[in-house]
Amino acid sequence: MALSAFFNHPEAAVNAYYALHSLQHRGQEAAGILVGRTVTNGHGPCRKFAIHKNNGLVLEVFKDPVLLTHTLAGDVAIAHNRYSTTGASGKLENIQPFFMNYREGNFGLAHNGNLTNTRVLREELKDLGTIFQTTTDSELILHLIARSGAKDQIGQVRDALRTVRGAYSLAMMSDTALIAARDPNGIRPLAIGRIKRADDEWAYMVASETCAFDIVGAEYIRDVQPNEIVIIDAHTITTGEIRSVSIVDDPPVPTHCIFEYIYFSRPDSKIFEENVDRVRRKLGKKLAHESPVQPEPGRKVTVINVPDSSNTATLGYASENQKMGNATKYQIGLIRSHYVGRTFIQPGQDNREMKVKVKFNTVKGVLKDRRVVVVDDSIVRGTTSQALVKLIRGAEPKEVHLRITSPPITHPCKYGMDFPSKGELIANQHGCDVKKIGEALGVDSLEYLSIDKLLESVPHVNSEGKPIGYCTACFTGNYPVPIDEIAERQVANDD
């Protein structure tokens, strides 16, 4: 999932559209933009809300240009890309952003992450006469805000966030402000930027990744900090100051999702204050150090990437392997099609293989008769890797060695990453026996990066010199935030 929000920009929706597009990799299932247009009526200034959301890629959902320029005209916007983490995908009512009208006025919310005490809270609220119109954990936050006894809106938001647990990066829009927040553990990323408008005034934005700043010409200011609620409003525009309050009083050491660095974020983004591509290059190097591949006599070993997810890490692997004395050649052995959309239909029988063939092809001259090292970022179910190895074998390499820049995934994510159940993870199917996994994939050798080397590749203090940690639950089963129940998000209405 991804979110983005804009404040004080005359073309808020157009910017949100571009931002969502740049964050498309974080969620291809659905997209939505909620805008507020500041107007003055009899009771003083207020904000008219308009929303459009639907299943599909950003460019499909907003393909009617009238939407962005007319229907969604406004100066404030919050926007969301949905990534299916539950079976209830496709349900229109579950697409974000959400909005409500409550005691304080209108209010919108976009949520990236996954809460972990939803069921208990939901039951408690239902006992109090609350109705739920979606099956998402995000709706819960709205109810908690509306039910808070706090006098001001920020207090209400803080009350709500003190009640929920789990992972959340949030963008919220009230009648007067853009409010952003991040859970005390800071599991998902969220950054603040600003855009100089044509009239030299500043517009502000938040986004899941900084690549969204680049596409709209914004400059990065800082991250929303773990445990922080930031308020961007008229005061911010006048003074440049971004007000901020804490969520809990004694926050833990943050535990950022390390998988954001491994796979999920774009390499051109800065995440948790560090460039993603820098981490990926390190992951490749550490992996080569741990698990090099030696050349055959007289021939360099051929190292190839899986475009585009392992591009940078492969460069790191290749250079380090070379440095270790193994004659190494980085090659482009796989070509990725530019035309594979979400809606690609695949008539015909053998779907899994065809899915890979439609996306990738081999460069035969590069692979034939070679000792080939394929560097990839991770293995989840293993089905794609299997098909990919088969495709590569079709180009008749001498050997295929697979190197993965992360440890074996053995546990599902509870904080918003779309992993399958334990039983479907290939590592668990083979008792975490790397050799057996390699055999199942059809490679001559398989090596994963160790958890130690993984942790060596990422920063451990932030820009203020404070210590930071990482969530590695998918590799270790150590969940930093308690989980109340399993499959939480689907408590109602669903099949």
Add this chain to the structure above:
Amino acid sequence: MALSAFFNHPEAAVNAYYALHSLQHRGQEAAGILVGRTVTNGHGPCRKFAIHKNNGLVLEVFKDPVLLTHTLAGDVAIAHNRYSTTGASGKLENIQPFFMNYREGNFGLAHNGNLTNTRVLREELKDLGTIFQTTTDSELILHLIARSGAKDQIGQVRDALRTVRGAYSLAMMSDTALIAARDPNGIRPLAIGRIKRADDEWAYMVASETCAFDIVGAEYIRDVQPNEIVIIDAHTITTGEIRSVSIVDDPPVPTHCIFEYIYFSRPDSKIFEENVDRVRRKLGKKLAHESPVQPEPGRKVTVINVPDSSNTATLGYASENQKMGNATKYQIGLIRSHYVGRTFIQPGQDNREMKVKVKFNTVKGVLKDRRVVVVDDSIVRGTTSQALVKLIRGAEPKEVHLRITSPPITHPCKYGMDFPSKGELIANQHGCDVKKIGEALGVDSLEYLSIDKLLESVPHVNSEGKPIGYCTACFTGNYPVPIDEIAERQVANDD
């Protein structure tokens, strides 16, 4: 607006689709079907809900056949046609049916009518921490049900309906039952029917008009009575008994919407226990009696209908005018196109006139040089009548006399009919001076039916011998249910 619901039918959604189609005249803006599929899980039998709704005609919204046969597979369904009564039309979140998950489980609702104490209730609920995700009055009912302290669900529904005021015919779907209800005044219609299934078991249905029974082969049982909540559930299937509870303890004499007979219902429906076409024929006769048109010497007067809304009434008018000694010929002087859809685009400048031309054409041979009487059901803004008279004048009749089978509309409807504000009603623009209105429309004479004759045309006792009355507020300003405020439905979020 229209609603329909089915219980214990293996193809509930298919039937709902046909029913909505037959009720399309009551709402062309949006349509939705919510189905429940009874399944058994670990906790016993429960009902899985699935919904599809969108802007458009029924045949557009459900044009993908997979929807009805797969997505919406189920044995219970509630369905709704939306008719824009507010400016917030087009908003997806406002399309019915609505559903919620609350303390008692899943619950769906379709509402026909308009509540009149919404604003106060909404404010009260908001003060208690309730959030509103739509701008409809119908959502309010859901909150009231969920907040009721009553122990059983029917008690909760009754609590809620005792709290709201105004016009409502409701179909509700819980995990175990289909619940239907009608406000104490019985303003909007709602009837109960049953269908014999192939296996000789009975399925039950409710619908706004009985024409929906005909299309699916159901037989009419009886009306949901004013002030009645009926429960159709497993008990009904087993015993044939439809349980019933009252809403308020001392209900008023019902005040049915008389405009349903004049215009809104289909002539092939039975409404408020009376055939609509029978009333319409009487309206025509009474009007001829009050305002006949004499022939010119030696030539019959030509009486024409405005297809198809005044077809039956025109027959009544023509026969009575003849009976009064005026040589009269009923003729088809206007042809209506079968191909005018909701989405008809009208490029070019003079839109109002073109709208009429695209829909109607004159039969010149019938009108030329004749004294023509045009019988129509009602005049609201007058713009369509104006254009129609101009069209008829193009066929060169000698004279055009307009006869309307209802009194002048002078007040907006507060109970769900989509009339404009007082100032836009043509009758008010001319101080209810019929002569001036006729001049504005361009006719040689104009006459309306009197309110007395109107009331003479409709039944005044029901099938049980009890007295019934009518809401004539649009003609008289006498609103039978108090109105708290104006423009009630649009309290939030809207532009």
Add this chain to the structure above:
Amino acid sequence: MALSAFFNHPEAAVNAYYALHSLQHRGQEAAGILVGRTVTNGHGPCRKFAIHKNNGLVLEVFKDPVLLTHTLAGDVAIAHNRYSTTGASGKLENIQPFFMNYREGNFGLAHNGNLTNTRVLREELKDLGTIFQTTTDSELILHLIARSGAKDQIGQVRDALRTVRGAYSLAMMSDTALIAARDPNGIRPLAIGRIKRADDEWAYMVASETCAFDIVGAEYIRDVQPNEIVIIDAHTITTGEIRSVSIVDDPPVPTHCIFEYIYFSRPDSKIFEENVDRVRRKLGKKLAHESPVQPEPGRKVTVINVPDSSNTATLGYASENQKMGNATKYQIGLIRSHYVGRTFIQPGQDNREMKVKVKFNTVKGVLKDRRVVVVDDSIVRGTTSQALVKLIRGAEPKEVHLRITSPPITHPCKYGMDFPSKGELIANQHGCDVKKIGEALGVDSLEYLSIDKLLESVPHVNSEGKPIGYCTACFTGNYPVPIDEIAERQVANDD
């Protein structure tokens, strides 16, 4: 099929759109508009062509408003509604208008009717090296024009039309003129009109029926005569004169399609110089004269129409039946839905019955316990009549008498009407035994109009006092133009 064309109108495509809409009843399968925009390039004035055509109703095919106002901007247009007369329906390349670039420049054509010597001509042309890109007979005319040795374009058109046989009403567009033509027998209609433009200049149009003139505000000038080619060009604009040449030298007495009067044309049109509704009323009267229905003692006989195809004829029948001493009441016993589009899906099993139910419903109070006479225009396969009778029986009339305002259809049309093969015509299935047909349809009595009375109902001299005749082949098998072969239109490419 229907065609329409405009010359010298700045919004030619917008007008063509409205004209096609008013002619929609003549063809619901596909629609197309070809426009010419007069421009001046280096070589003098020429005409840029643009075209849009697709399967669907006019309002679907042209639903993007940019099409009419921008893509199809121009001052000349020819337009066509397609009505499937062959199995090759749905093929985009077969949708009209067609256009070609040939020796004389650009040329477009729209054709209403059916040629009867296609196969021989097509083989001859293929032997000369001609290629066919469609499976229509209309393409043949283009090839014949291009291959003509005549010096001027009108001569080329005449050469081509002297070569083909059968039924054709044509609108053609060259770089300088709008050319219209009608076959020597004048089987299909075609009329000429003119529109006064805002600047007082005249625009000209032709159309299959005069109802197309009404919708765009044109006045009827005259019919294109059988055997006539008319040329509307700059000369016409300057002088008001419409030049004209004959096709063959010794034309036969015209044989107009009598079925146009019975069913195909709109009642508000003038066809073959006579008002359609006038003929229909006569048909109803003659039928009552031949086959009256007597009332039961003390009760009027109830006469109902099948909306909207038999509306006018039923009025004629009812008044004549009354005049013959039978107490008769014209009633509205069937209601037709306004919302049945071409694309109506019909989930569920019993399709034929559902098709009728979705379109029609009975008014029970009018039919119950009555002797009912249903007046309809014609019976082709009988399946719709059967389902309709069953529907009417559901309203529990005492008796159902079916009266048809045309003779039994016993032969397929070779000139463009979409009738099925001989064996599928219900009349042939029962050896033209009217009693047996009535039994098959489930009525108490069935009567058809006799061929003699049919011919008595239509004019036999035209406005110039010349004799005219009618094609009655579908009732008699007397085909006025020789037929070379069967299933002519489908000579290639088709399944």
Add this chain to the structure above:
Amino acid sequence: MALSAFFNHPEAAVNAYYALHSLQHRGQEAAGILVGRTVTNGHGPCRKFAIHKNNGLVLEVFKDPVLLTHTLAGDVAIAHNRYSTTGASGKLENIQPFFMNYREGNFGLAHNGNLTNTRVLREELKDLGTIFQTTTDSELILHLIARSGAKDQIGQVRDALRTVRGAYSLAMMSDTALIAARDPNGIRPLAIGRIKRADDEWAYMVASETCAFDIVGAEYIRDVQPNEIVIIDAHTITTGEIRSVSIVDDPPVPTHCIFEYIYFSRPDSKIFEENVDRVRRKLGKKLAHESPVQPEPGRKVTVINVPDSSNTATLGYASENQKMGNATKYQIGLIRSHYVGRTFIQPGQDNREMKVKVKFNTVKGVLKDRRVVVVDDSIVRGTTSQALVKLIRGAEPKEVHLRITSPPITHPCKYGMDFPSKGELIANQHGCDVKKIGEALGVDSLEYLSIDKLLESVPHVNSEGKPIGYCTACFTGNYPVPIDEIAERQVANDD
């Protein structure tokens, strides 16, 4: 443009769909598939044709899965991707494949390339009474085949191909055979492959590039030779023999389009019997040799690719630059979005820059303060390069050096590549002064590959040892096939 064709495969259309998808880079404007289904009717076996084509990407045009599995069921298929080379883009009638019915039966054609004597031939044919229904040069070939006096179909095809001049790779489908051909100069590629079916029988295919073989699991047999017509029919299936005839008697030395190697073909294809990626690596090396970039003292020079068009060439450049003693680091400095479709809308003002931003982003850590070498394949108008350089400058590199793996483009292509007119080519705008071009693009230095080095990078004998040459007209103006006129394809109907 691209084409593909299949013979003797039970799922010919499904395969064609995948093949077109893999060739999507050669034409994103429109796509079409024509299939033949072999059936037996009264006259013996014949082939039923069915076609579907439309504007859009392959996955859009064929998104309805019924198309491939039902509508286009058949065992023979020819398929085409259109790439707009003229202003008449978007016209449905111009989308390939084309088909005709002529003397010999049904016949379909797909054409890749551009003819150069179209105007003269078209005028000649028009004088003989031929009509043109498209504005393409490809239709001409159909007419020439139909008009040929040759007795057998292959003779007719040869006659036609002896008459036309220019570039053509063709796939043709008759009632009995798949026929493929390539012009005597062999300007565009075309290869033959075969697929082993599940029943061990062979199916045959042709395709513009061999990447289409990979996606459907076909093996490469050989190229269709320049000047060759090959016939794949029942004889081929029985014997494995592919019959072949020559077009002209004294063919020239082939002149393959060298731009296919530089940019147009996919790197995973074999073209003109050579792997594309191999040539591209050489181009990069030769360019480094001619125009190396030296590092700053103590820092490696950073070499980046423009993904994905210059990926392989950049590797070649980087390794050769290193080998020449310049400390070099290949880096991923630009990220390309996977979600930019053909239909991406770009609301907002500065379109050209936004187009680049939506497609590319920089990896700031890699570029900042570096001496950066950007390797790209070619520069046409220069507008994209300009925007790209601006984007890169935003990452604050110290210097930007642009290296192009081809010479300056100075002449338009007449053989099917979509280049603009001379005046729009940036090289011509600056008198081919490389320094000035570089200034216009905003780089610190710009160097092109020389024509000599370009020619050194490609093979000069074919697999049979025969000499082959190249068309370098876009760099040199030496057109190997005479050009009759300019803007040939647009002779009629167009705006």
